[in-house]
Amino acid sequence: MRRTAYILLALATxxxxxxxxxxxLAIGHVSPMILVPARWGAILVILLASSHRQLRxxxxxxKTRSIYLLALGALGFTxxxxxxYYALLYTTAINTSILQGGMPLFVFAASFVLFGSRVQxxxxxxxxxxxxxxxxxxxRGDWSNLVTLNINFGDALMLIAIVAYGFYxxxxxxxxxxxxxxxxxxxxxxxxxxxxxxxxxEAVSGSTILPDLEGWxxxxxxxxxxxxxGQVLYIKGVExxxxxxxxxxxxxxxxxxxxLAVVVLGEAFHxxxxxxxxxxxxxxxxxxxxxxxxx
Numbered sequence: 118m119r120r121t122a123y124i125l126l127a128l129a130t131x132x133x134x135x136x137x138x139x140x141x142l143a144i145g146h147v148s149p150m151i152l153v154p155a156r157w158g159a160i161l162v163i164l165l166a167s168s169h170r171q172l173r174x175x176x177x178x179x180k181t182r183s184i185y186l187l188a189l190g191a192l193g194f195t196x197x198x199x200x201x202y203y204a205l206l207y208t209t210a211i212n213t214s215i216l217q218g219g220m221p222l223f224v225f226a227a228s229f230v231l232f233g234s235r236v237q238x239x240x241x242x243x244x245x246x247x248x249x250x251x252x253x254x255x256x257r258g259d260w261s262n263l264v265t266l267n268i269n270f271g272d273a274l275m276l277i278a279i280v281a282y283g284f285y286x287x288x289x290x291x292x293x294x295x296x297x298x299x300x301x302x303x304x305x306x307x308x309x310x311x312x313x314x315x316x317x318x319e320a321v322s323g324s325t326i327l328p329d330l331e332g333w334x335x336x337x338x339x340x341x342x343x344x345x346x347g348q349v350l351y352i353k354g355v356e357x358x359x360x361x362x363x364x365x366x367x368x369x370x371x372x373x374x375x376x377l378a379v380v381v382l383g384e385a386f387h388x389x390x391x392x393x394x395x396x397x398x399x400x401x402x403x404x405x406x407x408x409x410x411x412x
Contacts, residue, residue, distance in 0.1 A: 190307025214374020
């Protein structure tokens with residue numbers, strides 16, 4: 118059972134890492150604001166078709182917190198996706214992948230801001246170490262860029278993405294008790310609705326790129342692997358070994374992402390990438406040290 122869970126969780130993070138690679142490959146084949154609503158709209162249709170009975174059962178709980186759930190979907194799915202796919206127009210998939218490794222620490226910070234969650238010294242130190250690693254990426258290993266504020270626009274967008282996802286994850290604490298399919302349905306509905314204004318802005322600006330054959334293939338990949346199978350495999354892994362232990366596998370995401378970016382896209386892996394990756398993962402390990410001691 119444990120080995121099965123490890124395989125499922127490793128595959129889930131591999132599929133999630135593939136999202137940045139697909140987003141990079143999509144440049145010139147489909148514009149970001151076509152990609153975002155297509156991704157979440159397709160998942161919404163799949164969920165409505167397969168889980169409509171469960172949705173009816175949960176409707177009373179959903180109705181009382183519908184605005185909250187829709188807002189969560191807009192923040193965690195749309196804002197993150199928009200920032201990620203636009204970031205890939207300006208920066209590398211390696212950078213976006215490694216920066217995503219800092220998300221668990223931003224969840225700690227957001228939980229403190231939103232709910233006043235108790236923060237341990239190890240978490241503060243871990244957040245600081247990981248955040249320095251994030252800065253190493255944003256400054257491309259050259260601290261003089263901090264003085265001149267010479268930060269890559271794509272990396273800055275990615276910082277917005279991981280902060281948004283941190284607040285989204287922390288805010289899930291206040292969600293109503295729902296079956297996971299009902300929760301995902303409402304989140305995807307909120308994400309799809311929130312993506313429409315961005316789609317309109319892109320269309321007015323004249324930068325819309327309708328998908329060609331490769332664009333449709335990449336949309337299908339993103340829907341099937343990062344969005345659907347990644348979520349299902351992660352949920353199954355959590356069922357087998359629990360959320361605390363399963364959550365540690367998210368640390369594989371920047372490793373998978375960097376590897377895929379080098380192998381698939383041929384991107385260069387620099388020394389500062391290795392330094393930043395080490396600092397981010399070490400910071401997470403320090404912050405979660407108490408979790409390792411739990412049975």
